[in-house]
Amino acid sequence: MDARLKPYEEKMQKTYDFLVSDLGSIRAGRANPHVLDKIRVNYYGTPTPIQQVGNITVPEPRIIQIAPWEKSLIKEIEKAIMASDVGITPSNDGSLIRLVFPELTEERRKELVKDVKKRGEENKVAIRNTRRDGNDAFKKLAKTEISEDEIKELEDNLQKLTDKYIKEIDKLVEEKSKEILTV
Numbered sequence: 001m002d003a004r005l006k007p008y009e010e011k012m013q014k015t016y017d018f019l020v021s022d023l024g025s026i027r028a029g030r031a032n033p034h035v036l037d038k039i040r041v042n043y044y045g046t047p048t049p050i051q052q053v054g055n056i057t058v059p060e061p062r063i064i065q066i067a068p069w070e071k072s073l074i075k076e077i078e079k080a081i082m083a084s085d086v087g088i089t090p091s092n093d094g095s096l097i098r099l100v101f102p103e104l105t106e107e108r109r110k111e112l113v114k115d116v117k118k119r120g121e122e123n124k125v126a127i128r129n130t131r132r133d134g135n136d137a138f139k140k141l142a143k144t145e146i147s148e149d150e151i152k153e154l155e156d157n158l159q160k161l162t163d164k165y166i167k168e169i170d171k172l173v174e175e176k177s178k179e180i181l182t183v
Contacts, residue, residue: 004141005157008134012127012165019123019169023176026112031064031101041073041080050077054097066090066097104180113177120173124166131162 024034033056040047050056054068054077068074074092081090081099088099104112138154 002154002157004138004154005134005161008130008158009161011130012161015123015126015130016165016168016172019119019172022119023116023172026116026176026180031058031060031062031099033058033064035086036064036066036081039080039084039086041076043073043076050080053077062101062103064099064101066099067095068097071095109180112180116173116176116180120169124169127162127165127169131158134158 021034021037024032025037026035036050036056039050041050041053042048043053050066053070053073054066057065057067059065066077068077071094074094074097077097078090078092081088081097086099088101090097090099092098135155135158138151138158142148142151
């Protein structure tokens, strides 16, 4: 691959990776530990990712269990979960914290699918913007360094990259939508 395409491919890959992690944090009626990824717990005055203060398991399809490494952290973990946008009230038995995910209503599932599609579209726009930036940069090169044929080839290859990432995003959105609609 042409070295001049590399920065644009990296940018497209980052956009795709962002969408993967973004969609991973959407709960689909099943307990997914990634919904906790953005939560920070006050650990001796330092905001610390919840994964670094306890063991997170999924013992049943709709339950996430958090076993803090220090019992004194239970209140802090509960406080962090309550302050987050997870939307689930934690319960604790003195040594474990449980998050029980309710079944999603049909209406809520449809809202989530709409949100997933919207996020997919936003990321496809970002990919297309990257393509536009690349094409603009290639046109500037045309004035000085390279021939029209080389420009055309660079633009064609950039279009192929764009198509590849758009297809990947569509596939990702499709899979997530199916996961959400599966009861």
